[in-house]
Amino acid sequence: MGLTKTNKFTKEQNELARLAKALGHPARIAIIEHLTKAQSCICGDIVKELPLSQSTVSQHLKELKSVGLIKGTIEGPSVCYCINNEVWLVAKVQFEGLFASLKSAENCC
Amino acid sequence: MGLTKTNKFTKEQNELARLAKALGHPARIAIIEHLTKAQSCICGDIVKELPLSQSTVSQHLKELKSVGLIKGTIEGPSVCYCINNEVWLVAKVQFEGLFASLKSAENCC
DNA sequence: CTAATCTATCGTAATAATACGATTGTAAAA
DNA sequence: TTTTACAATCGTATTATTACGATAGATTAG
Structure with a gap:
C-alpha cells in the first residue's frame, strides 16, 4: 500500500504531521537554521553551504x-528564500501545543 | 540513491530531523496526543482508537x-505504552530552540 | 542577439515508508 | 495442559523519498 490514510485522521493531526515531516530531514533542518539565523537567503548560498547537489x-x-x-x-537572476512568518508561527503554536499537553505528572510505566 | 547523507550533517541536525520524522505521520501524532492526554496507555486501546490494523x-x-x-x-498479557519524559523534554527543548531562533524582524522578501 | 549564470525540472536508480494479512511468541485463564 | 488474548514480527505490495546528472527556463551581462 504505502499510502498514508490521511482521510482517517483529523485536519489538525494531518497538518502537524505534514509540518513535522517537512522538518524530518537534516538538510531541511540545516536550511531552516540557515534562514532563521542568517540575513542572506539566496538560493545559491544555501546550495554552497549544503553537502548536496544543486538539484537535490x-x-x-x-x-x-x-x-x-x-x-x-525572484531577485534578479537568483531566488531569495526566507521563512514564511505566518506559517512559521502556526507551526510554532502547534508544536508548542503538542509539547505542552503532556501532564508532567508521574507516568504510568 | 534514496539514502539520507546523515554523515554530512551535524549530530544536532540529525537528531532533530529524526525526532521530526517520527512525528511526521498523523497516526503517530494521534498516538502521542493520546498518550499525553489520557491516563490509559494499553496498546490494545491505542489500536482500537486508530483507524489502522493492529500490525500497522x-x-x-x-x-x-x-x-x-x-x-x-509489559503489563501482564498486554503492553503499557507511555511518553518517555527524558527524551520528550529533549525534543521539546530542541524544537523550541528551532522556533526561537527566528529573528522576528522584517524578512528580506 | 549571444553568452553566461542561476535555479527548476526531468529522468532515473536506490532505498525507505505505509499498510495489511498471516504467523509467531507470551502470558494469563480455564 | 490447553485454550484464549494480546502484541510483535514476517512477508509482501504499493507508494514515497532521496539523490544525482542532464536538461530546460529565465534573467542579466556583454
Whole structure:
C-alpha cells in the first residue's frame, strides 16, 4: 500500500504531521537554521553551504515551500528564500501545543 | 540513491530531523496526543482508537519507541505504552530552540 | 542577439515508508 | 495442559523519498 490514510485522521493531526515531516530531514533542518539565523537567503548560498547537489537542494527547498514554511521570491537572476512568518508561527503554536499537553505528572510505566 | 547523507550533517541536525520524522505521520501524532492526554496507555486501546490494523499500529509504536519518544513495559498479557519524559523534554527543548531562533524582524522578501 | 549564470525540472536508480494479512511468541485463564 | 488474548514480527505490495546528472527556463551581462 504505502499510502498514508490521511482521510482517517483529523485536519489538525494531518497538518502537524505534514509540518513535522517537512522538518524530518537534516538538510531541511540545516536550511531552516540557515534562514532563521542568517540575513542572506539566496538560493545559491544555501546550495554552497549544503553537502548536496544543486538539484537535490532545490528539491528540499520545494518541499519546505510546499508546506509553506518558506517562501521564495525572484531577485534578479537568483531566488531569495526566507521563512514564511505566518506559517512559521502556526507551526510554532502547534508544536508548542503538542509539547505542552503532556501532564508532567508521574507516568504510568 | 534514496539514502539520507546523515554523515554530512551535524549530530544536532540529525537528531532533530529524526525526532521530526517520527512525528511526521498523523497516526503517530494521534498516538502521542493520546498518550499525553489520557491516563490509559494499553496498546490494545491505542489500536482500537486508530483507524489502522493492529500490525500497522504496532509498526508506528515501534518507530516512536526507536527514537525514544515513548516506552513500553509489559503489563501482564498486554503492553503499557507511555511518553518517555527524558527524551520528550529533549525534543521539546530542541524544537523550541528551532522556533526561537527566528529573528522576528522584517524578512528580506 | 549571444553568452553566461542561476535555479527548476526531468529522468532515473536506490532505498525507505505505509499498510495489511498471516504467523509467531507470551502470558494469563480455564 | 490447553485454550484464549494480546502484541510483535514476517512477508509482501504499493507508494514515497532521496539523490544525482542532464536538461530546460529565465534573467542579466556583454
